Amino acid sequence: MCPPSGNPDTASEALPPTLDARAAADPTTTQDRAHALWTDAFGAWPAAGRTGTAPGALGIQATHAHYTDGFALLLPMHQHLSVAVAPADGDTEVAFANDTAPHASGDPRWHRLTRALAARxxxxxxxxxxxxxxxxxxxxxxxAALAMALHEALADAPLTPDGLAAAADCIAEATARPYSTAPLWAAHAAARPFTLVDTATNEYLPVPTPLRDRMMWVLVDLHTGPPLAASAERARQETAQRALQRIRDGGFPQVRTYRDIDYRALDEVLNCVTEAQRPLVQYLVTENHRVQKQVAALRRDDGQMVGALLLMQHASRRDRWQAAPPAANALVAAVEDLTLDGIYGASLIDRGGAVLLVGRQHAFAELRSRLGRALSGPFRIFYP
Incomplete structure (x- = not known):
């Protein structure tokens, strides 16, 4: 189950003329839209009505955290989600709107998820x-934005680690996919410009860097949908747990999660698992380790290393995790083949099939004109 997405549109948002033109979206915009939708769907807005708003938290290097506790790096987005709520006499009712495309608000899957989160x-x-x-x-x-906006509007008690875990379990049950607390922590904290989360200890901290404003961060929606079916994601979660038990039994009893595995001991660890499990174990250990490298690169203001680490992440998702759609591989390959100075890297991120590109603005002005030639299908551009 994926959220409502934009209609395929090759004539998508143009590159802003300057970096300053990418000003953060005003969250009151989505609040106003939520209020308007509420009154259209349910009538006059009551005095007891409340609102909640939260930013999306884009997983720069976070997909692995759905399968093992550990480190994740997320980017609180300029885009927000808002809810308008008011008490009802009967059952909970839900209405949806989306800024990027018309959405069939009668989709019962979205209603079930929203009701389940609200009931928390x-x-x-x-x-x-x-x-x-x-x-x-x-x-x-x-x-994550939906869960945190509902918490702001409906909950009377402060958010706790147990509450976040319960919300993650609720999302996992409703979507039938493993779901980490990392996006929830990042959406709740909105610690800009980037948020480092350790889901094993329920800690987070902001990652200061000038690169958030100095570079272009471009999200390309390829309209491919999730690379893996929900059943495949659950199967990989089960495989990861079986492999972890083999690692413990094979001489590493202190290992609780893949986060605890020293990268220097990876070869020894791989000898503990089956041949079929090795690519998965390599992916989970390597991505946890790569998060720390990415944080160091951001703090050093090293945009080229940030891009290189994204390229490595994509290669790992393609070759070890084996979950990268052809359109994403084609786009990343086009970025690697470009001789333009200033395009630093790209990777499939999140799990909806979108690709993040990073680099200098002057290089994107030319890259934008080449995207249509590099991609055979429709795409849409966002600035997270």
Whole structure:
């Protein structure tokens, strides 16, 4: 189950003329849309009505955290999701809106997820309107923003680690996919410009860097959908747990999660698991380690290393995790083949099939004209 996404549109948003033109979206925009949708769907706005808003949290290097506790690096987005809620006499009712495309609000899957999340925070039925500017190609970011906006609007108690874990379990059950607390922590904290999360200890901290404003961060929605089916994701989660038990039994009893494995001991660890499990174990250990390298590169203001690490991440998802659609591989290959100075790297991120590109603005002005030639299908551009 993926969030509502934009219609295929090759004539997508143009590159801004200057970096300053990428000003952060005003969250009151989605709040106003949620209010308008509520009144259209349910009538006059009552005095007891409340609103909640949260940013999407884009997983720069975070997909692995759905399968093992550990480190994740996320980017709180300029795009927000807002909910307008008010008590109801009967059952909870839900209405949806989306900034990127018309959405069939009668989709019962979205209603079930929203009702389930709302029930985590209140026993009382509500009428809920949801308006979002978070791209549907970023489902992890969308789900986290929805959960945190509902918490702000409905919960009377502060958010706790147990509450976050319960929300993650709720999303996992409704979507039938493993879901980490990392996007939830990042959406809740909105620690800009980047957020480093350790899901093993329920800690997070901001990662200061001038690169968030100095470079272009471009998200390309290829309209491919999730690379893996929900059943395949659950199967990989089970394989990861079986492999972890073999690692413990094979001489590493202190290992609780893949985060605990020293990268220098990876060869020894791989000898503990089956041949079929090795690519998965390599991916989970390597990505946890790569998060720390990416944080160091951001803090050093090293844009070229940030891009190189993204390229490595994509190669790992393609070759070890084996979950990169052909369109994403073609786009990343086009970035690697470009001789333009200033395009630093690209990678498939989140799990909705979107690709993140990073580099200098002057290089993107030329790259934008080449995207249509590099991609055979429709695409849309966002600036997270």
């Amino acid at each position: 925070y209140t026993d009382q039925p509500h009428r809920i309107a949801v308006a979002s500017a978070v791209p549907g190609c970023c489902p992890d970011a969308y789900w």
